[in-house]
Amino acid sequence: MLLVELFTQGLVQGSIYALIALGLTLVYGLLRILHVAHAAFFTLGAYVGILVCNASGSLILGFAAAMAIAGCAGVITYRLAYQPLLDKPPFVALIASIGLYIASEEAFRVFFGAQGISFVDPPLQQQLLLFGTIRLKMAELLVMIGSLAIIFVLSRLQNGTRLGLACQATVSDPQMAESFGISLRLVRDLNFFVGSALAAFAGVWVALLNNLVEPTMGSVPSYKALAIIVLGGLGSVRGTLAAALVLGVVEAYGTIYLGKLLDRNAIAFAFLILVLMVRPQGLFSRR
Amino acid sequence: MNYEISLMTTMAISVLFALSLNLITGFCGQISLGHAAFLGVGAYLAAMLAKAGVPFLATLPLAMLLAGAVGTVVGLTSLRVRADFLAITTMGVGFLFVGIVRQREWLGGELGIAGITGSNMSKLGFMLFTVLCAILVMALCVYLRRSWMGRVFNGIAEDEDTMRVLGINVPRYKLAAFAIGTALAGLTGALYAYHFQYIGPDSFGFVESITVLSMVVVGGIGSVVGVTVAAALLSALPAWFQFIGDYKLLVYGSLLFLMIRFVPDGMAGLVRRHLFKRRAEGGSK
Numbered sequence: 021m022l023l024v025e026l027f028t029q030g031l032v033q034g035s036i037y038a039l040i041a042l043g044l045t046l047v048y049g050l051l052r053i054l055h056v057a058h059a060a061f062f063t064l065g066a067y068v069g070i071l072v073c074n075a076s077g078s079l080i081l082g083f084a085a086a087m088a089i090a091g092c093a094g095v096i097t098y099r100l101a102y103q104p105l106l107d108k109p110p111f112v113a114l115i116a117s118i119g120l121y122i123a124s125e126e127a128f129r130v131f132f133g134a135q136g137i138s139f140v141d142p143p144l145q146q147q148l149l150l151f152g153t154i155r156l157k158m159a160e161l162l163v164m165i166g167s168l169a170i171i172f173v174l175s176r177l178q179n180g181t182r183l184g185l186a187c188q189a190t191v192s193d194p195q196m197a198e199s200f201g202i203s204l205r206l207v208r209d210l211n212f213f214v215g216s217a218l219a220a221f222a223g224v225w226v227a228l229l230n231n232l233v234e235p236t237m238g239s240v241p242s243y244k245a246l247a248i249i250v251l252g253g254l255g256s257v258r259g260t261l262a263a264a265l266v267l268g269v270v271e272a273y274g275t276i277y278l279g280k281l282l283d284r285n286a287i288a289f290a291f292l293i294l295v296l297m298v299r300p301q302g303l304f305s306r307r
Numbered sequence: 308m309n310y311e312i313s314l315m316t317t318m319a320i321s322v323l324f325a326l327s328l329n330l331i332t333g334f335c336g337q338i339s340l341g342h343a344a345f346l347g348v349g350a351y352l353a354a355m356l357a358k359a360g361v362p363f364l365a366t367l368p369l370a371m372l373l374a375g376a377v378g379t380v381v382g383l384t385s386l387r388v389r390a391d392f393l394a395i396t397t398m399g400v401g402f403l404f405v406g407i408v409r410q411r412e413w414l415g416g417e418l419g420i421a422g423i424t425g426s427n428m429s430k431l432g433f434m435l436f437t438v439l440c441a442i443l444v445m446a447l448c449v450y451l452r453r454s455w456m457g458r459v460f461n462g463i464a465e466d467e468d469t470m471r472v473l474g475i476n477v478p479r480y481k482l483a484a485f486a487i488g489t490a491l492a493g494l495t496g497a498l499y500a501y502h503f504q505y506i507g508p509d510s511f512g513f514v515e516s517i518t519v520l521s522m523v524v525v526g527g528i529g530s531v532v533g534v535t536v537a538a539a540l541l542s543a544l545p546a547w548f549q550f551i552g553d554y555k556l557l558v559y560g561s562l563l564f565l566m567i568r569f570v571p572d573g574m575a576g577l578v579r580r581h582l583f584k585r586r587a588e589g590g591s592k
Contacts, residue, residue: 054391101568110391111338112567115524118340118517119563126557243402243513246395286406289399293384296396300388 025155026272032160032229034268035167038261039222040241041248042171043094043215045260048249049191050211052110053102056117058219059242060124061090065220066227066237067128070137079143079228086224087217094216095209103208121242128235136234143228163225170218171261178257187211240285247292251303263303267291312434314546316502318539319437320495325522325538326444326531327491332520333529334448334457335484336464337385338394340516341401345489347408347511348374349496354420354506363426363501370497371490378489382482389467401516408508419507426501437498441535444491448531451487460484464529514556521563527573537574 040062047055065086073082101120105113147155178184189197190207198204222241227233248267252259267288274287282290295303328342349370356366384396408414415421426433451457459480462470471477500506518541526537541562545555570577 052391054394101564105568108571111394112571114338114391114394115520116564116567119521119560119565119567122514122517122556122560123564124560126554126560130554130557243398247399250392250395281407281410282403283406283409286403286409289402289406293396293399293403296388296392297384300392 022276026276027269028156028160030269030272031265032156032164032268033272034265035164036222036226037241037245037248037268038171038264039167039218039225041245041252041260041264042174042257043218044245045249045252045257046211046215049256050187050208051102051106051113053105053113054110054117054246055102055215056114056242056246057097057101057120057124058215058245059238060121060128061094061216062219062223062226062241063125063128063233063235063238064093064223065090065217066223066233067132067137068220069224070139070227070233073143074140077141083221083224086220090220090223091213091217094212094219097216098208098212121238125235125239132233132235134235136232136237138231138233139227142231157229159225159228163229166225167222170221171257174214175257183207183210244285244288247288251292251295253301253303259303266303309430312430313502314543316430316434316437317546318542319434319441320499320502321519321522321542322441322535322538323437323444323495323498324492324519325526325534326441326448327488327495328519329523329526329529329531329534330448330451330491331484331488332523333534334452334460334464335481336460336467337382337481337484338390338397339488340394340398340513340520341381341404342397342489342492342519343511343513343515344401344404345374345378345492346496346499346515347404347506347508348377349493350500350506350511351408351414351420351496352493353497353500354423355414357424357500358420363428367494367497370493372493374493374496375486375490378492379482379486381489382485385481385485386478398513398516401511401513405508405512408511415507417508419505419510420500421505423500423504423506425504433502437502440494440498445531445535452531456480456483517563518559521559521566525562525566525573527575527577528571530573530575533573533575533578 040059043061044055044058047053047058068089069082069086072085073079076082097120101116102113105116147157178188186197186202187207187210189200189202190204194204197207223237226237244267248263249260251267252261252263270291271284271287274282275284278287324342324346327345328339331337331339331342352370352373353366356369357363361369381397381400384400385393388396409417426436428436452461459470459475462473462475463477463480467477519538522538522541523534525541526535527533541559544558566573572579
């Protein structure tokens with residue numbers, strides 16, 4: 021039964037990774053920027069969610085506020101930090117992003133305190149028993165369903181609406197898209213908004229699962245999400261989803277069976293280096 | 308006086324470490340986000356050897372050798388992946404190093420290694436030795452940059468494909484940059500172990516890699532003098548100002564962001580532009 025339980029835990033972790041990594045993939049596909057600071061919106065979302073939920077008593081309001089505020093913060097970050105660096109070599113934006121992330125982590129510490137905050141009355145903590153064997157928290161089940169649903173809806177929007185098609189056109193050829201009357205500005209802002217809002221969504225879920233929000237909660241997911249989008253073949257939504265779930269499961273098993281050899285974070289990166297050496301274009305890329 | 312001597316040693320170690328990264332990232336344009344791992348390799352080897360009774364001067368070349376060997380292996384990845392992929396891979400190497408060391412009982416695990424025997428030199432002597440190393444490495448960097456190899460490095464940093472078309476064996480030079488840079492980081496690591504007499508896995512993590520990268524960026528990527536000055540200043544600032552000591556990462560992170568956003572060529576670039584402007588004005592009169 022341990023195998024099945026590890027598998028479900030892996031899927032729960034994987035769907036959180038997927039939510040975070042999706043925003044990164046959107047940004048990378050559009051601008052070729054490795055957006056490390058993305059995890060700052062994950063942490064920001066968790067803080068806003070927990071504070072609003074504690075103040076109002078409504079979890080839904082907490083989610084809405086977290087996603088709206090993180091989304092706007094994402095757009096502002098893009099305008100101030102990345103837009104002026106677009107014509108520089110890619111590592112310039114990467115370094116800027118790392119600086120931004122480290123500074124923001126410390127800023128969270130200064131504003132909200134180092135010891136972290138929790139829910140006054142944590143919702144969705146009921147234990148469920150699925151198929152008679154799998155024990156899950158309500159929140160764990162919902163995060164899996166929620167992330168899959170969101171990713172499904174997003175991919176439908178991307179293929180079925182004018183704006184979604186405009187985004188895809190901008191990814192494949194920005195200049196051509198612009199000459200067909202697509203506003204690059206709008207598409208980029210929208211991407212940062214959606215990506216950051218998704219990270220905030222994931223942040224509130226993690227806050228629910230651990231019932232704790234700390235300034236440093238984003239640091240490990242941020243670097244791991246980078247590993248995931250690379251594994252997923254940069255810029256591909258479906259590849260990212262698959263890579264996130266695979267990594268979640270590999271980690272869950274690895275921690276038990278390889279725990280003596282490597283710690284949890286090292287397993288993810290060992291897997292990443294291995295894959296990159298064999299397939300430099302990523303695990304699921306068709307290139 | 309003891310405090311100043313210790314601070315000066317720390318500064319010299321930072322300068323050495325920053326120069327070693329500058330060789331890889333600045334000269335050859337290969338970005339590395341896991342450079343602290345090589346500092347760690349050198350430090351751990353030196354600590355183990357020192358505990359086994361190997362004399363100080365003998366551990367230094369061994370630390371260089373091992374770190375350089377590991378660095379060359381990591382450098383092999385730079386032949387396979389480029390630019391931002393390489394950044395992620397080297398970052399992974401950093402996490403891998405810390406992850407492995409953490410789980411090794413004989414390397415001290417989480418607790419690290421304490422009570423490393425000193426170098427048999429007086430504090431002042433050790434400081435002078437470290438400063439001498441830093442000066443020698445500076446000279447080596449200046450020499451390298453002017454040599455044939457340095458020009459090839461520069462060419463690879465500017466445009467790798469063109470160098471390939473010109474018939475340059477690009478992989479060999481990339482590996483050379485990694486080998487020299489990481490060997491110097493290993494040397495620095497050994498000095499680090501002898502100076503602090505305590506090492507643990509957290510001293511060589513991602514934060515350390517980013518700190519050294521911010522030194523290189525603030526100084527001016529590729530500039531020997533700029534990087535030296537920046538490394539010395541940035542390592543001394545937290546000791547001079549209590550405020551900066553408390554919010555070290557906030558200051559480093561913001562500096563890294565602001566420098567690369569507004570002055571991507573660092574202090575060296577600022578000074579150079581300023582000087583040239585003056586000279587140009589002087590010439591037109």
